[in-house]
Amino acid sequence: MLDAAVAGFARHGYRSASMDDIAEAAGVSKPLVYQYLHSKEDLFTACIAREAAALSAAVHEGTREQAASADQQLWNGLCAFFAHTAAHPDGWAVLSQQARTEGEPFARAVSEMRAELVALVTRLIGRAARDAGCDEDLVDREVSGLAHALAGAAESLADWANSRTEDRPSAKETAATLMHFCWTGLESLMKGGRWTPSGR
Template identity: 70%
Template structure:
């Protein structure tokens, strides 16, 4: 393909192709080991063009983290009806959110590896960006538990601190299951199966807590 033909590809499209190649390379080799030469080659462009568009390896990685975070959180927000201000029962909302989360992380395993394994371990500014994504996921779940508590007519029965702990537990369990599901070489569960397992594990207890029923060590 000649240089003239290449130029027909708009910059925005070309940048996305560079990010696709970069996400895969960072996921496979890690931030430090990934090479700009390989990324340029995989994107089908010259290395100077990568530098012209994304400036540096750090900025390229930042752009990857930003894009993968944004698409994941928007998939969750859309599925839970938060974008449209939709009202739905809390269990349906949690189910939709988990299905979207596991579907997205299964469809974008390299993006998930960049966020979950690479970005939060490379120091600043990446760790902060991933912390922001995590805070957004916790926020979605916190709002969900809060509105479920209102629905159950037991608003205030759960202390804000415990709601925060529950939201962190749910996000941590979903992150861990996504990593587990993506790492299974054979017989991987479907995103819906993973979501159903986590709903079956967590919803009965959450419903109990919303109704003031707790597990007690002495029973």
């Protein structure tokens, strides 16, 4: 039932998705859908909760190797993120597009998942910065912002990768694109390199 609902919401959007069509796709009667999930809002909420939990679990599983270096853990987590969003494009569309545009309480559930993942990235970048001997003021001041930027870039890249009908990159290729973009700069920052506008 939830599989059919996720596909329906991803394809048609929350407002246009039909409970009749969802029930038919699930092979059940419409009254049965309402028996378990009393409204379309409840059904959409259940879809968001399931998809958010599955994505979060995939990323945490990817980063669970505690003995790995921080950049290796981040790489593993990004590979897991992009593998999951590629394997579950409808679920990702519900989270990244539908839930966020429908307001509360749907957007809040996605924000909570995102905050959890940003906290994980913050810990990894912070650990890497401290391991590199970065100034604690730098760590406290900038790591959280960098983690938010990386999370936003990952979300945008997942949308980009899933939208490609030809020459679609693999999860590892997409993760490598983001690591090339972010980690090279992070390494320079950890070594004391700072960007300044040209001509100054």
